[in-house]
Amino acid sequence: MTSTPDALDAVERTALLTAALRAAETAREDRLYTDPYAAQLVGAVGPGLLSEVRAATFPAASARSVPSTPDYNAIRTRFFDDFLQREASAADRPQIVLAPAGMDSRAYRLDWPAHTRYFEVDRPAVLAFKKKRLHDAEPRVDHRTVAVDLTSPDWEEALIAAGYAPDAPSVWLLEGLLYYIAQDDAHRILERVAAVMAPGSRIAADIVNDSALTLPGMRPLLDVFAGWGCPWVFGTDEPETLFDAHGYKVRAVQPGDPEADYGRWPDPVPPRGETGVRRVFFVHGTRS
Template identity: 75%
Template sequence: MTASLDAVERTALLTAALRAAESKRPDRLYEDPYAAALAGDIGPELLAEVRAATFPPGRERTLPSTPDYNAIRTRFFDDYLQDAAQDPAMTQIVLAPAGMDSRAYRLDWPSHVRWYEVDRPAVLAYKEEQLGAAARPRTDHRRVAVDLTSPDWERDLCDAGYDPALPSTWLLEGLLYYIPEPDTHRILQRVAAVSAPGSRIAADIVNAAALTLPHMRGLLDVFSGWGCPWLFGSDEPEELFARYGFDVRAVQPGEEGADFGRWPDPVPPRSVRDVRRVFFVHGRRS
C-alpha cells in the first residue's frame, strides 16, 4: 500500500515515526498509541535518515532538532484544537491535509464537534488499512478523499456535511513549505472562502532563509533527495494570512507557549536577519 504514496505523502510516515518515538520517552509531551502502526516500515527508515543528518556522529549539531520540533508542534496544535473545541459554537474541525494524524482517535472531543480529515485517496486508504477495524474515533469523524489541488475539493467537503456558514477550525500542518508560493496563496484563499467569520486557523511555516542557508543544506538535501523539496517560506506570516482575512499570531518554538521545556536552541528576535525560523501561526477570521 505504501507504494501508492508519493514523495510528499510519505513524509506523513516520517511524522508518524517521530510521534511513535516521542510516545516512548519518559518526558513525552503527548502519547500517540497509533503512531507506530501508521508509520509502518517506511517511517522509521525516513526518521533514521533525518537523525543521521541532524545528529552527525563526532560533530556538533548545526541543524534544528527535528524530534524536538515535531514534539512541540504536535503538542502545540493538540492544545490549540482542544481549546477551539471548547467553544459550543465551534462544531467543525478540518485537518487539511490529514496525513497520519490520529487526534480524532487519541484525544477526547466534545460531542458537538464534527471532525473532517481531508487528504488524497491513497493516503486515507493507507491510513484506514493501518489503523484496522479496532480503532475507533472519539468524535463524529468524516473522511474526505480529495486532493487539495482539485478544482472542487470544497464541494467534496460540503458533501461530507461541512457547512461554510458555520464557524470552523482549520489545521494546515506540515503542508505549506512543500508547495510553491502560488499554491500557498490559492489554498489560503480557498480556505478563507469557506470559513465563516469567527473561524479559526493554524499552520506551521518556515521563513525564507530556512530554504537557502548553507547550514540547512543537510536537512534540505534529505527532503530533496526524497523528491519533496521545501519550496516556500515567509518572513511575514502574519501579513500572509492577513491577506485572506485571518488575524493571526506567529510564535516560534522556544518562545512562551511553544516550548514545553523541550526546545534546545536560542530563539533570535524577529529583527535578526539571515537565521532559520519556523512559525506556528494561529488566529481567527474576522
Template identity: 70%
Template sequence: MTDLLDPVERTALLTAALRAAETRRPGRLYADPYAARLAGEDGPGLLAEVRVATFPPGRERNLPSTPDYNAIRTRFFDDFLHTAAQDPGMTQIVLAPAGMDSRAYRMDWPGHIRYFELDRPAVLDFKAARLQGVAPRVDHHSVAVDLTDADWEQRLLDAGYDPTRPAVWLLEGLLYYIPEADTHRMLKRVAALSAPGSRIAADLVNAAALTLPHMRGLLDVFAGWGCPWLFGSDEPEELFARHGFEVQATQPGEEGADFGRWPDPVPPRHVAGVRRVFFVHGRRR
C-alpha cells in the first residue's frame, strides 16, 4: 500500500519509524506500541537514510540529531495535548495532518473529548489497515481531506466539529513542507474554525535552516524523496499573531522542551545565521 502514498505522505512512515525506535530505547520519553506496525516496511529504510545523513560514518555530526529531536517533539506535544484535554471546556482535538500518529490509540483521554484526525484518503486508508482490530481510546473521527482542498472545513463540520466551542489544533510536521503563502492560508483557515480560547501547537524551522550549507545533507534527503522543505520563519510569534493566535515559541533544549535529551547548545534568539526549530504553542485571542 505504500506505493499509494505520495512523497510528503510517506514522511509519516519516517515519523512512525522514529517513534518505534524511541519505544525500544532504554530511558524512552514515551511508548508507542503501534509505531512499528504504522511504519510498515518502508519506514525503517527512510530512517536509515536520515541516520546516514545525520551521523555520517567517520565524521562528527553537524546536523541536528533527528532521533532526539523527534523524541522531544513527540513528548512535548503529548504533554501539550494531555494538559489541554484536562480542561472541561476544551472538548475537541484536531490533528491536521494526522499521518501515522497513534495518540488516539495509545493515550488515555477524558470522556468529554471528541478527537478528529484529518489527512488525505490514502494516508487514512493505510493507517486503518495497519491498525485493524485496535480501538481508539476516545470518541474518534477520521476525516478524509486534502488540506489544500477548498472544502475541507465543511467536511470537518459534517464529521461533528463545532466551531463555536474551543478546540485544540495540532499542526505537527506540516508547515515546513508548504510554501509561505499556503502557511498563511492554513493558519487563516484554522483561525476561522477556532473559537476564542482555542489552543494551537505546531513545529516550525527558521529561515536559516533552509539555506545553511551544513544543513544540505538533511535537506537533500528530503528533496531527493520529492518533499523539500519550503518554509521557515525567524519570528513565529509574529507569524501566528497575524492570524489571531498569541503563542510562545520554545526551542528544543530550552526549559520544558529538553527532557534530558537535547544534545546541542541552544543559541539565544538574537544570534543570527544558526539553524533553529520552534515548538509553537498558544491560544486563539
C-alpha cells in the first residue's frame, strides 16, 4: 500500500487540511496549543487545501460571511484537547478512542496518565500515510492503531482485537466526522459506538446545524468542500436530541460560549432559540 497523498480519497484528504491549520496555529504567537508534528503531517497537498479555504473564508472583494475556519479549528482543537486530558485524568476511564483519527498527533504531543490506552481508528490509507510522515516519533501513551473504516461491518471486532475492552469505561472523540456523513449513517455510528461503551463512559463530537448547510452566506465554504468531493451533508439544530436517541446525556456549546472561546472567536454567538443562523456545536457528555 502506498502512503502518498494520491492514495487518500476526498474525505481522507481533509485530514491534511486539519494538519495544515494546526501547523499554521502553531506558528502564531497567540497560539492556543502547540502541535510540533502538524508540519510533518501536512503532506504535499495540505497547503493548497488551506489556501482554498482561506480564500473562501477571507474573500478579497467582500466581507467574510462564513465562520473563520482558522479560529474555529484552533478553538475546536483546544476544546477537545482539554476534554480528553480532563477525562483521561479520571482513574476509572483508562481508554481513549479517536474515530476517525486523521492526522491527529495528541498521542505524541500531550502527556497522558500511565494507565491510559489510546486507540486511533481510521482507514488503512490514512494510518499508513501518517505512520510514514511521523517516522520514528514516539507516542507518550500506550498507542494502538486500528486500520478500519467506520462504515465497515466489523470495526468493533478490530477495535476489540487491538485491546479495547467494551466493559471498561472509555472516552471517545468523533472529531470532524458527522457533517460528512448522511443522517442515517450518523445515527448508525452513534448507535454502534454506544453499543461498545460501558455506562459512564464519555463522548465528544462536533456537528453543524441545518442552516449551516443551506444559508447563501455559507456557500463559498460549502462549495470548496463539495468541489473536493466531500460535501457537508448532515446537520442538526438539536444535537442533544440526536445523542439522546442513542443513550447519551450530552451538552452542546458553541464556539464563542464562555467555555469555548479562549479569546479567539470573532463572531457573535446567536442564542439557541434564534432560527435561520449558522451554528457549530461541540457536543460532550456521558453514555447513560
